[in-house]
Amino acid sequence: MDPITETAPELDKTLALKLAFEPIIEPLKVVEQRIRDQARAFDPSVEAYVAYAIESHGKRLRPAVALLSGGATGAVLSSHLNLAVVVELIHAATLVHDDILDHADKRRGQPTANARWGNSMAVLLGDCLFAHALRLATAFEDNRMSRRLAEAASEVCSGEMMQTKRRFDMQLSVEDYIRILEKKTGALFAVATELGGFLNGASPEVQTGLHQFGMRLGTAYQIYDDCLDLAGDEGKAGKTLGSDLRRGKLTLPILHLLQSSDPEESARLSKVILEGKPEDFTKLVETAIEAGALRYAVTAGRQMLNDAREHLDGIPHSNFKESLNSLCVTLDGMIAPMAQ
Amino acid sequence: MDPITETAPELDKTLALKLAFEPIIEPLKVVEQRIRDQARAFDPSVEAYVAYAIESHGKRLRPAVALLSGGATGAVLSSHLNLAVVVELIHAATLVHDDILDHADKRRGQPTANARWGNSMAVLLGDCLFAHALRLATAFEDNRMSRRLAEAASEVCSGEMMQTKRRFDMQLSVEDYIRILEKKTGALFAVATELGGFLNGASPEVQTGLHQFGMRLGTAYQIYDDCLDLAGDEGKAGKTLGSDLRRGKLTLPILHLLQSSDPEESARLSKVILEGKPEDFTKLVETAIEAGALRYAVTAGRQMLNDAREHLDGIPHSNFKESLNSLCVTLDGMIAPMAQ
Numbered sequence: 266m267d268p269i270t271e272t273a274p275e276l277d278k279t280l281a282l283k284l285a286f287e288p289i290i291e292p293l294k295v296v297e298q299r300i301r302d303q304a305r306a307f308d309p310s311v312e313a314y315v316a317y318a319i320e321s322h323g324k325r326l327r328p329a330v331a332l333l334s335g336g337a338t339g340a341v342l343s344s345h346l347n348l349a350v351v352v353e354l355i356h357a358a359t360l361v362h363d364d365i366l367d368h369a370d371k372r373r374g375q376p377t378a379n380a381r382w383g384n385s386m387a388v389l390l391g392d393c394l395f396a397h398a399l400r401l402a403t404a405f406e407d408n409r410m411s412r413r414l415a416e417a418a419s420e421v422c423s424g425e426m427m428q429t430k431r432r433f434d435m436q437l438s439v440e441d442y443i444r445i446l447e448k449k450t451g452a453l454f455a456v457a458t459e460l461g462g463f464l465n466g467a468s469p470e471v472q473t474g475l476h477q478f479g480m481r482l483g484t485a486y487q488i489y490d491d492c493l494d495l496a497g498d499e500g501k502a503g504k505t506l507g508s509d510l511r512r513g514k515l516t517l518p519i520l521h522l523l524q525s526s527d528p529e530e531s532a533r534l535s536k537v538i539l540e541g542k543p544e545d546f547t548k549l550v551e552t553a554i555e556a557g558a559l560r561y562a563v564t565a566g567r568q569m570l571n572d573a574r575e576h577l578d579g580i581p582h583s584n585f586k587e588s589l590n591s592l593c594v595t596l597d598g599m600i601a602p603m604a605q
Numbered sequence: 606m607d608p609i610t611e612t613a614p615e616l617d618k619t620l621a622l623k624l625a626f627e628p629i630i631e632p633l634k635v636v637e638q639r640i641r642d643q644a645r646a647f648d649p650s651v652e653a654y655v656a657y658a659i660e661s662h663g664k665r666l667r668p669a670v671a672l673l674s675g676g677a678t679g680a681v682l683s684s685h686l687n688l689a690v691v692v693e694l695i696h697a698a699t700l701v702h703d704d705i706l707d708h709a710d711k712r713r714g715q716p717t718a719n720a721r722w723g724n725s726m727a728v729l730l731g732d733c734l735f736a737h738a739l740r741l742a743t744a745f746e747d748n749r750m751s752r753r754l755a756e757a758a759s760e761v762c763s764g765e766m767m768q769t770k771r772r773f774d775m776q777l778s779v780e781d782y783i784r785i786l787e788k789k790t791g792a793l794f795a796v797a798t799e800l801g802g803f804l805n806g807a808s809p810e811v812q813t814g815l816h817q818f819g820m821r822l823g824t825a826y827q828i829y830d831d832c833l834d835l836a837g838d839e840g841k842a843g844k845t846l847g848s849d850l851r852r853g854k855l856t857l858p859i860l861h862l863l864q865s866s867d868p869e870e871s872a873r874l875s876k877v878i879l880e881g882k883p884e885d886f887t888k889l890v891e892t893a894i895e896a897g898a899l900r901y902a903v904t905a906g907r908q909m910l911n912d913a914r915e916h917l918d919g920i921p922h923s924n925f926k927e928s929l930n931s932l933c934v935t936l937d938g939m940i941a942p943m944a945q
Contacts, residue, residue, distance in 0.1 A: 308788075311766050362732060385706040386729050388728055389766040392702060395732065396762045399739045400755035410744060411751050415740035422736045426729040521739075578650040 281598065282324060285591040288584045289332040292341050296328045296349045303354065303397060314390050315397075318378055319357050327352040327457050332481065334461025334475050336585030337577075344405065344464045352457045354398035355418050359425065361391035366429060367512060387403070410460060417456035424448025432513030435535045439520055446487045447480060454483025458589075474576040481502050481573035482593060488566035489600040491516035495550050496559055496603050507546045510538060517565060519549075522558035563604035621938065622664060625931040628924045629672040632681050636668045636689040643661060643694065643737060657736075658718055659697050667692040667797050670822065670932070674801025674815050677917075678923030684745065684804045692797045695758050699765065701731035706769065707852060708755050750800060751915035757796035764788025772853030775875045779860055786827045787820060794823025798929075814916040820914035828906035829940040831856035835890050836899055836943050847886045850878060857905060859889075862898035903944035910937050 286293060304316035328349030335345035361378050363369070365387050370380035379387035399418060402411040427445045431437050444484070458479030462472045470585070494509045495518055511518055523531050537545045543569070554560050568591040580586050626633060644656035668689030675685035701718050703709070705727050710720035719727035739758060742751040767785045771777050776856055798819030800811045834849045835858055855863070855878070863871050874892070877885045893899050910933040920926050 308763050308767060310770060311763050314766070314770075359732075362728050365728055384724070385769050386766065388702050388705055388731075389762060389769055391728075392699075392731075392735065392762040393759070393766055395735060396739075396755065396759040397738075400752070400759045403743070403748060403752035403755050406748075408746075408748055408751070411748070411755075412740070415736065415743050415751075419733070419736040419740045422729060422732040423651050426654070426726065426733055427648060428731055429725050430650060430654075452695040458614050 276366070281595040282326075282592075284468045285588045285595055286329055288336055288588055289329060289341065292332050292346055292349075293325065293329060296332070296346050296353075297325070299346060299350045300328075300353055303350065303401075306397060307393065307472070311393060314378070314382070314386065315393060317381075318361055318390055318394060319354070322373055323353075323356075323360075325349075325353060326592075327356055327453055329460045330454055330479060330589070331457040333585045333588050334458040335465060337468040337580050337583055337589060338462040338471060338475070339465035341585075342464055345461060347401065347404070348410070348457065348460050348464065351398050351402045351414055352417075352453055353422065354394055354401065355414070356453060358391045358394035358398060359421055361387055361394060365391075366425075367508070393600075409463065413456050413460055413463075416565060420448045420452035421450075422448070424452070428514065431515075433515075434540065435515070435531075435538070436524055437515055437520060439517065439524065442515075442517060442520055443484065446484045450487035451480040451483040454486070455479035458482075471579050474579050477576040478573045478589065481569045481576070482596070485566045485569040485573065485593075485600070488517055488562055488569070489596060492518060492559060492562050492566070492600065492603050494551065495519075507543075507550060508550070510546055511541055511543075513538070517562035518553045518558040521561045522553045522556055525556070525558065525561075538556075558602040563600055566600045567597055570600075609686045620684035621935040622666075622932075625928045625935055626926055628676055629669060629681065632672050632686055632689075633665065637665070638687050638694070639686060640668075640693055643690065643741075646737060647733065649744070654718070654722070654726065655733060657721075658701055658730055658734060659694065659788060662713055663700075664931075665689075665693060667696055667793055669882070670794055670819060670929070671797040671801045673925045673928050673932075674798040674819075675805060677920050677923055677929060678802040678811060678815070680809040681925075682804055685801060687741065687745070688750070688797065688800050688804065691738050691754055692757075692793055692853070694734055694741065695754070695761065696793060697732045698738060699761055701727055701734060704764070705731075705934070707848070717806055746890075748786060749803065753796050753800055753803075757792045760788045760792035761790075764790070764792070768854065772925045773855075773857075773879065775855070775863055775871075775878070777855055777860060779857065779864065782855070782860055783824065784855060786824045790827035791820040791823040794826070795819035798822075811919050814919050817916040818913045818929065821909045821916070825906045825909040825913065825933075825940070826936060828857055828902055828909070829936060832858060832899060832902050832906070832940065832943050835859075835893065844888075847883075847890060850886055850889070851881055851883075853878070857902035858893045858898040861901045862893045862896055865898065865901075898938035900944040903940055906940045907937055910940075 300319050301316070303319060304312045307315050331349040331352055332341050332345055335341045360372065364372060364377040365379045365384050369377050371377060378390050395418070399411070401413055402414040405411060424445050428449060455476045456479070459472050459476035462475045491509065494516065495507060497506060510519060523534055526534060534549065537549055574590055574593050577586060577589060638712060640659050641656070643659060644652045647655050671689040672681050672685055675681040700712065704712060704717040705719045705724050711717060718730050733795045735758070739751070739755055742754040745751060756863055764785050768789060795816045799812050799816035831849065833854065835847060837846060850859060853865050863874055874889065877889055914930055914933050917926060917929060
C-alpha cells in the first residue's frame, strides 16, 4: 500500500464517492429501500415523522462501509444489508437530536425535525429512531451483533455528551478531543466495518483490523467536517461558517491554535471565543489559518487516513477492499486542499 | 379471586407498597445497588450525570414487578435482577426526556436534569441511559430478552410521540387515548412481568397472562397518575394541579367530559382548554368532578386492575403472586378515593 503523499486533484466529491461505491451500487439500493421501509414499522400516526427523518438523502457512508467490509471479507450477505440499515438508523437518530442541540433549522437543504415540529417532537422522534434501530439489531441470529451495536450506540451518546459538556472549555486537550471524536463518530463506523467482517466469519485479527480502519476513517471524516465548518465554502457547505465556534464547540484547529499560542495570545483568543462577536470570528479563523493551526488539523486527519489504510493489510485484494481504500483517498482529496 | 368491590381504607401509600414488596426486599436492595453501579460503566466525565439521573429514589415499581413475576413463576434468579435494572434504566431515560418536554424543573423534590444542566445535556443524558439500558439487555444469553426489551422501548417512545402529537386534540377518542397509555406506560410493565416468567421457563400461556397483567397494571397506574394531576392533593403530589391540561395533554377525565357533554358545552370547554387561563381550569376540574368524568376515569382504572388480577389465574399460589395481587389492591386503594 502506497501512503497518500500526493493530493488528489480537485474533484466532484459526489462523483468520487460514487466511484468508491461502485461495487455496492445494487446492495446500497436495497439498503435505501429497507431504510425507507422502516417507517412502516411504526404506528400510522408516527410513520410520516419517521419517514421524513430517514429520507434525508444523506451520503449513507456508514451503510457503504458495512457493505464494503462484507464484500472485502467474503460476500455481501442479506445480513450485511440489515447491518447497514441499523447503523444508518442510529446515525439518523443522533442527527435529529444534534439538530435540537445546535438549534439548527436546516439539514441538507430541508427543514430539521425541530424546526418543523418543535423540540418536543424532535426529542421523541430521535428516541423512536434510536429504539427502532436497536430493536432491529436484536433480530440477528448471533447475540454479538446486537451487543456490539448497542455498545457502539452507547459510545456515540457518551461522546456527544462529553463534547457538549466541554463546550467553551479552552483547556480541552487535543488528546481528549480526539477521544471524543472516536466515540462520537469513529465508534459507529468501526462497528459497521468490524461487524461486516464478523458476519462473514472473518478471523478476530481481520475484525480488529476492520474495526481500526472504521475508527480512523470515521474520526478523520469528523476532523474534515470540523475543518469545513471553519474553512469550507459557505455556499457549497450550505451552512454558516464558524457555527461550531459560536456554540463553543472547540474543534481541532482551534484547540491547536489555543495551545500553541503564547499564554497572552491564548488568553486573548479565549476572550474572543467567549464573547462570540461574528466580526471577531472571521479574524480568528484567519489567524488559525496563518498560524498553521488548520494545516495541523488537516495533517492529523490525513495521517489518520493513512493509518486507516494500513489496517486493511491483512485483507486479500478485491474491488471491495479497493473501494475501502478509495474512500480514504477521496476523503484525503477533500481534506488536503483546506490546508493550502 | 375476589373482585375489588370495597375500597381499601385510607392508608399510607408508601407503607402499602412496602408491604407488597415484602417477598422481594432483599433482591430489590441488590437491584438498587446494581442500578447505581451502572454509572461507573460510563466515561468518568459522564459518570456523575448518569449517577444523578438514576439515584432519583423512584418507587422502583417496574423492577418490583419483574422480580415478583420471577418469584411467582419459580424463583428470583440473578437474571431477574438484571431484567429489573434494564426496565428501570429505560424508564429513567424516558423521565429525563419527559422533563424536557414538560419544562419540568423538579422531580421528586430534586432539580431535573434539564433544570440543572440545560436541555442539550438532558437530551444526551437520556440518550446515554437509553443506549446503556439496551446494551445491558444484550447481555442475556437468550436473544429473546433483548428483542422483547427493545420492542417495549420502541413502544414507549411511539406512545410518547403519539401523546405529544395529539396535545390539544379535542377529538382524541378514549380508545386512542387508552392505546397511547398502553404503549407509553403499559408496555414496559408488561415486558417486565412477561420476561420475569420467561426467565423461569414459564409456559407461553403464563407469559401471556403475565404480559396482560403488567399491561393493565401499568395502564391503570398511568390513569391514576393522570387523575392525580387533576384531583390530587397539591401539597402531597408536590406539583401544581392541572399541569397536564395546561400543556394540552388531555387525559381520560377531560376526554370523557368533552365527549359526554352536548356539542355547545363541549365547544365551550375546548375554548377554555385552548385559552389556558388558570382561573378557568379550576372551574373546569370542578365541572369534570360534578359531571362524573373523574368518576368515569377512576372506574376505568379500577376495572383495569380487576382485569389485571384475572390474568394471574393460571399461576399457582405463592407470596409473590399475592404481592402482585396486593399491588393491584394498593393501587385501587389509591385511585378509588378520587371519585368520592
